[in-house]
Amino acid sequence: xxxxxxxxxxxxxxxxxxxxxxxxxxxxxxxxxxxxxxxxxxxxxxxxxxxxxxxxxxxxxxxxxxxxxxxxxxxxxxxxxxxxxxxxxxxxxxxxxxxxxxxxxxxxxxxxxxxxxxxxxx
Amino acid sequence: xxxxxxxxxxxxxxxxxxxxxxxxxxxxxxxxxxxxxxxxxxxxxxxxxxxxxxxxxxxxxxxxxxxxxxxxxxxxxxxxxxxxxxxxxxxxxxxxxxxxxxxxx
Numbered sequence: 001x002x003x004x005x006x007x008x009x010x011x012x013x014x015x016x017x018x019x020x021x022x023x024x025x026x027x028x029x030x031x032x033x034x035x036x037x038x039x040x041x042x043x044x045x046x047x048x049x050x051x052x053x054x055x056x057x058x059x060x061x062x063x064x065x066x067x068x069x070x071x072x073x074x075x076x077x078x079x080x081x082x083x084x085x086x087x088x089x090x091x092x093x094x095x096x097x098x099x100x101x102x103x104x105x106x107x108x109x110x111x112x113x114x115x116x117x118x119x120x121x122x
Numbered sequence: 123x124x125x126x127x128x129x130x131x132x133x134x135x136x137x138x139x140x141x142x143x144x145x146x147x148x149x150x151x152x153x154x155x156x157x158x159x160x161x162x163x164x165x166x167x168x169x170x171x172x173x174x175x176x177x178x179x180x181x182x183x184x185x186x187x188x189x190x191x192x193x194x195x196x197x198x199x200x201x202x203x204x205x206x207x208x209x210x211x212x213x214x215x216x217x218x219x220x221x222x223x224x225x226x227x
Contacts, residue, residue: 045160047218095166
């Protein structure tokens with residue numbers, strides 16, 4: 001079955017960086033667009049970024065554009081999110097999520113990981 | 123940005139009863155709407171896509187309806203495992219979520 005396992009979260013000071021990872025298994029990773037979605041404490045879900053199945057296209061929410069970078073390594077079946085210039089409002093659980101479409105992303109999520117917590121605090 | 127508004131924020135129901143959750147979009151999203159179930163400490167679970175199609179393995183007591191700007195998730199014969207937070211999300215234009223409805227006992 002599909003398994004997505006995030007890692008790399010932690011406590012970090014404002015302005016610093018982290019790299020989040022998501023190890024994927026149980027499906028053809030190279031054939032799927034992948035997303036990051038986050039949930040701040042006590043808040044709702046917020047879509048963060050998407051990368052196309054071939055890695056050629058990436059898109060970001062306005063709240064993270066220019067600070068976060070999504071990437072993938074199909075040889076390792078791993079999705080990444082480089083989070084930089086972190087702000088306290090970036091504190092959240094970050095989920096990787098699989099897009100159900102085989103080609104162009106449809107922007108909903110049929111499988112999710114358990115999430116990794118990023119806490120931005122001085 | 124398309125804003126999704128869910129109501130009520132909290133719904134108190136008893137096991138065996140029916141729960142009706144609403145989701146409204148600030149502009150038409152056609153049928154490009156999904157519902158997720160989320161329990162504390164767990165990943166969200168896709169329930170419904172295309173406004174009314176149950177995802178794989180989702181029990182028939184979950185049903186979705188609506189199109190355009192008004193959507194409903196109905197949970198019939200509520201089971202103990204159904205008490206959770208439910209989110210709607212539109213995928214007509216990027217992805218935006220409602221703020222969630224907590225279904226509590």
